[in-house]
Each structure stands twice: as C-alpha cells, then as structure tokens.
Amino acid sequence: MTSVPPQPSALLTDLYQLTMMQGYFLSGLHEQTAVFDLFFRRLPYRGGYAVWAGLEEMLDTLGTLRFTEPDLAYLDSLKLFRPDFLAALRGWRFSGRIEAFAEGRVVFAHEPLLTVTAPLWEAQLIETMLLNTLNFQTLVATKAARCVLAAGTSPYGGEVVEFGARRAQGPDGALSAARAAFVGGAAGSSNVEAGRRYGLPVTGTHAHAWIESFPDELSAFRAYARVYPDSTTLLLDTVDTLRSGLPHALTVARELRAAGHELRGVRLDSGDLAYLSRTIRATLDEAGFPDVRIVASNDLSESVIAGVIAEGGRVDVYGVGTQLATAGGPGGGALGGVYKLAELDGRPRLKLTGDPAKASLPGVKRVWRAGGEEGEWAWDVLTLGDEPRAGQTVSDPTNPLRAAHLPQGLTWTDARQTVMQGGQRTQPTVSLPDIQARARRELARLPAETRRLLNPHVYRVSLGADVSALRDALTTELRAELK
Numbered sequence: 001m002t003s004v005p006p007q008p009s010a011l012l013t014d015l016y017q018l019t020m021m022q023g024y025f026l027s028g029l030h031e032q033t034a035v036f037d038l039f040f041r042r043l044p045y046r047g048g049y050a051v052w053a054g055l056e057e058m059l060d061t062l063g064t065l066r067f068t069e070p071d072l073a074y075l076d077s078l079k080l081f082r083p084d085f086l087a088a089l090r091g092w093r094f095s096g097r098i099e100a101f102a103e104g105r106v107v108f109a110h111e112p113l114l115t116v117t118a119p120l121w122e123a124q125l126i127e128t129m130l131l132n133t134l135n136f137q138t139l140v141a142t143k144a145a146r147c148v149l150a151a152g153t154s155p156y157g158g159e160v161v162e163f164g165a166r167r168a169q170g171p172d173g174a175l176s177a178a179r180a181a182f183v184g185g186a187a188g189s190s191n192v193e194a195g196r197r198y199g200l201p202v203t204g205t206h207a208h209a210w211i212e213s214f215p216d217e218l219s220a221f222r223a224y225a226r227v228y229p230d231s232t233t234l235l236l237d238t239v240d241t242l243r244s245g246l247p248h249a250l251t252v253a254r255e256l257r258a259a260g261h262e263l264r265g266v267r268l269d270s271g272d273l274a275y276l277s278r279t280i281r282a283t284l285d286e287a288g289f290p291d292v293r294i295v296a297s298n299d300l301s302e303s304v305i306a307g308v309i310a311e312g313g314r315v316d317v318y319g320v321g322t323q324l325a326t327a328g329g330p331g332g333g334a335l336g337g338v339y340k341l342a343e344l345d346g347r348p349r350l351k352l353t354g355d356p357a358k359a360s361l362p363g364v365k366r367v368w369r370a371g372g373e374e375g376e377w378a379w380d381v382l383t384l385g386d387e388p389r390a391g392q393t394v395s396d397p398t399n400p401l402r403a404a405h406l407p408q409g410l411t412w413t414d415a416r417q418t419v420m421q422g423g424q425r426t427q428p429t430v431s432l433p434d435i436q437a438r439a440r441r442e443l444a445r446l447p448a449e450t451r452r453l454l455n456p457h458v459y460r461v462s463l464g465a466d467v468s469a470l471r472d473a474l475t476t477e478l479r480a481e482l483k
Helices: 015-027 055-063 069-077 083-089 120-125 127-151 170-183 192-198 208-212 217-227 241-258 273-286 302-310 432-445 465-481
Strands: 033-039 097-100 114-119 159-162 233-235 265-268 293-296 317-320 338-344 366-371 377-383 393-396 399-405 411-414 417-421 460-463
Touching: 015 083, 015 120, 033 120, 033 127, 055 097, 055 127, 055 417, 069 083, 114 120, 114 127, 120 127, 127 159, 127 170, 127 302, 127 317, 127 338, 127 432, 159 170, 170 192, 170 432, 208 217, 208 233, 217 233, 217 241, 233 241, 241 265, 241 273, 265 273, 273 293, 273 302, 377 465, 393 465, 460 465
Parallel strands: 159 317, 233 265, 265 293, 293 317, 377 460
Antiparallel strands: 033 114, 033 338, 097 114, 097 417, 366 377, 366 411, 393 399, 393 460
8 A cells, every 4th residue: 555645744843943054054064964864862661772763754754855846935924034045045055965874773862873964954953853753663663562572471372452542642643653663563554544554454343332332241242243254352340340341252252153154253352351351251262253353442552461461361352452552661761862063074972961861972883783692682883894803892871981802703884874875765675574673583583581561670771992092182172172
C-alpha cells in the first residue's frame, strides 16, 4: 500500500532557530559549514538499549522542506525579520549531508545517532524538526520493543498491538506512535488512519457500548457475529467475565461453527488477567475451540505483561494503549535527545557548561560497532576516524578515569551510513516491514542481559583516545580563557 506523504512545514521550528538564522545571515556567518550531532545522554525506561525510529519519515520531510509564501507572510507579520532575510528564505533548501544509524537499529547513550553537515543556517533551522520526529518515535519504538520482548517470554507465544489513539498526544502523536510501535515490533494498530498512511495492519473488536446497546449480552454477541462471521472477537467483561461473557461467547462460537464459520477471539479488559486467561483457555480448549485467541487490554505495559506471563497467563494478543502511545512508565515520558554543535568552519566546538554531565563531544566523529565471536553486539567506540584496534585504551564518556583496553576477537564496522548528500537521499526508501525486521534482528544480537527489563547490563559505549584528547584540549583552552 502506498503511504500518504507527510505535510512538511518549515515553520515547525522554535522561534529562536529563526532569530538565530537571521543573525547568522546579517553577520555573514550563515554559509559557514557546521557539524551538529544528535544524541541522548540517558537510556529510556531505565533499560539497556533504545530502538532508533523516525529517520525515514524525517528524511522525507527534510527533502521537501520549503518556506511557502503564506509562511513568509506570517513571519513578516511578527515584525522581527528584515525583508532581505525573508527574501533569502524564499529560496532556502536543505543542501547538507546527514550520516545516521539506519532506522530500526539499537542505539545507546552518548553516541551521535545522526550528524548533520550543512551551512550553519540550514543546520540550525532543522534542529527542532529533527528532535521532534526522532525523540518521540525512538521512545515509542523502544517501549514497543520492551512490550514485545516481554510477551515473547511466554512459552505459548504472544504478540502486541497498539491500541493508544484515544490517549495519544493529539492526532499527530497518535499517528507517530502507531508508526513507531510497529518499528519496535507491534503486529498492528487500532488506528485506521495510521493503517492508511503507513500500510499497517489494523485490528479491533467492539466496545462495552455495543453490549449495552442490545437487550442482553447474548443478543449483542449474536448480532456482532452476524455482521462479522469470519472476524468476530467478543468482549467478555461487560456483565461478568466467567459467569456471563464466556458462556455466551461459547454459545455464539458453536452457532458460528454450525454455519461454517469460526469465532476468532475473545477479549478481556478488566480483572485478574492471568487468572481469567488461564481459566478461559482451559474452558475454550475443553469445549473444542483451541484456536480462539485471547486478547487482553486494560492499561498494559511491559511490566504488566511480564507479570501476567509469570503467573501462568494464557494471553495471545496484548493490546497496549496508553503506556505505549504516550511512551509512559518509569524512565519514559520524553527522550532527552539533544542537538549540539561539534565543528564550525573546520574548527571543533565544545559545550563545556557548569554541569559536566551536559558537556558535548567535539569534532567530526565516527561510531564503530563491534560484534563478538558469537555474533552478538559487544562494544561501540567513537573515534575521529580510524577503526579501533585491539589493545587500544578507550574511556567512558562520562568518567575519563574509567578506562579499558579493547580485547582481541572483535570485528568492527562503521555503525552509520550517509543517508543524505547535497540535500538528496542517498539510500532507497525502506519499507516499514523491513525496518521492523531490522529492529528484530538488532535486538536478537544484543546480549540477553542487556535486553532484560530490570537492572539490565550496561552496554559499553567508549571514547577513543583521539576524541578524549580533543575534548581535554578544548576544555583546557576554554578554562584558560576564564582566567
């Protein structure tokens, strides 16, 4: 299915990006070549990894970003911008280069996930759009991956679908969440517009209001089955799950079978999901309906899913809504991705600041990722160019005193690729199913202790000696200027 193209606007930015752009333009600095890195400092959900998402959509937007005449008229109405600057914006296009991790890859804190090399005013304008797109989708994709991995611990299997449109942060948030959840491994979404726009599988049952609109529960079940005889999933808990909903569902299941159809599933939206799903599974199997799937909803999260499975639950499909679409939960809510200047006009730049944890890393860096002898991801190292070698000393980005020597037996690859050059995409568009498959492969290559939900192993991201030396030299230089 062909996706509906995004509707980009050059005004999807913060005002200070535009005021800085005008300042650069009037100061004659706007065409200097700038290098900006996008990264985050803390992994979401207190986890061991993040799933990089939103890149393909961001590239589509960036490739068509323009200032339209209505855009320029609005900016003129603000009485902040000079006519010559607004005239220059009329021909503004992004002409730069972007290097990035491919969408769907696992990523970690402190490494540049994306690097922009472009004229300063171009690189400045796109900061807000990049962070808006990539922060949220990476956060939701990571949440989805955690839910999918939790569901996968069941010996009976289990899949996750995204049910969060009604609780999402507005229409755009609902669509972005559905897309990102699919990247992270969700099997589909309840959001019909997301299905149309992104080609996602759409799924759904019915609400309690359907039951309440008929004289009784059995009449409601029968009516739904008449309309959808080959795709009926019945909501069991409007009256009483085990004493009313389940017996009535079995009656409808037998009637469907007699007419040459099969009941597809039943849904639970309240109560003790582990106990209810065990009981319902046993009853369905005993009655001769082992293929009827049990769907669960009701404010699910990865921890709730893990708890249901630990208690012997028999859920086949987890409909995750609020916690997924809003990226909620401990350590969630927002990904603290930032966008910092690393080089300007060939000179490295460093944000020192009063908080050492918020210092940036200077220079044009490469990210190298090592695979171990068993094929698992083992180590990421940032250098100013050369591939890491066994025996070299590397250090922790947040603690220079925490150093280590790179061991033998690691195979290093450049973790990023050029995805845009001269303002044009350099890689073919990747379909969402292919991105989802990439994320699945990436997660499978992480050590099991890094994937676990609680107290995960910290995956190593280190600085090569050249990056550390450059940071130290610039730090010394900046502090000397204060004396």
